[in-house]
Amino acid sequence: MSRDPYELLGVKKDATQKDIQSAFRKLAKKLHPDLNPGDKKAEDRFKEISAAYELLSDEEKRGRFDRGEIDMTGAEQAQRHYYRDYASTAGADNPYHNSAGFADFGDSDDIFSSFFSRRARKGEFRAQGQDRHYAMEVDFLDAVNGTKTQIRLPDGPALDLQIPPGTRDGQTLRLRGKGEPGVGGGPSGDALVEIRVRPHRFYIRDGDDIRFDLPITLGEAVLGGKVRAPTPSGPVNLTLPPHSNTGKLLRLKGKGIPKKGGGAGDIYISLKIVLPDAPDQHLTEFMTGWTAGNTQDPRKGMGE
DSSP states (O other): OOSOHHHHHTOOTTOOHHHHHHHHHHHHHHHOGGGSTTOHHHHHHHHHHHHHHHHHTSHHHHHHHHTTSSOTTSSSSSOOOOOOOTTTOOSTTOTTSOTTSGGGSOSSSSHHHHHEEEETTTTEEEEOOOOEEEEEEEOHHHHHHOEEEEEEOTTSOEEEEEEOTTOOTTOEEEETTOSSOOBTTOOOOOEEEEEEEOOOSSOEEETTEEEEEEEEOHHHHHHOEEEEEOOTTOOEEEEEOSSOOTTOEEEETTOSOBOTTSOBOOEEEEEEEOOOSSOOHHHHHHHHHOHHHHHOOTTTTSOO
16 A cells, blocks of 8 residues: 555645545545445545545644655554454544544535435444436426426336426426435435426517417408417417507517416517408409508618
């Protein structure tokens, strides 16, 4: 075994405490005995890096080692034994249970926070099961309004899945405890389901708003009046102002995507004048004799 803790962790002599901690975490994730059952070499390496980290993470011990006052074991003479059998070690001299060990792993940003918890008196580890990752397609309206469905897992069982109102494309839903089973009595992992929202044939999502084109007849555009328009929550009656051009926007406040904290976005309806599919002789005759229509230039100012 190397007697140089810096060499064991793969850091330079002038490494910062953050560098040392990062190097130890990286190695520990690969070498921990619970992740390498039956691998004696990995177990021995884990013991080595644990001892090295215990020394270098203590500023006082690190300084004494750098000055040659103590050796790798942390003593002036080799009288402390850090490299005992993993199955039989416990207590203060155990390299798996040192004052600078797993307390340095954060609760949210490290694999150990989700994989391992210390059994204080027995000196054992419980391994949390790994998460399972899935993808599921849902209809646009189901994502907007919310729904309850099932996802069928590859190994057979079906899980109930609640799609919350306002679910976005790419959003991940978590089913706690539905992942891989834990090890040594540890908790199960979670099932993470990525939602893929199918495009709608005319609704378009824009943040918390919804936009779509509404076809109207020439007569409705000129004369105005009541028209019926669809929305994700059901049809509504709209009042068209007379002389409504293509592209005019109508707003339905609070009829859009439900928001997590309450309320909802809006719906923006763009009017689109649509002529009859079949030629209309009366309309053709009217337009031919309509003097104002023939003199109008809607493209004026656009240039050549």
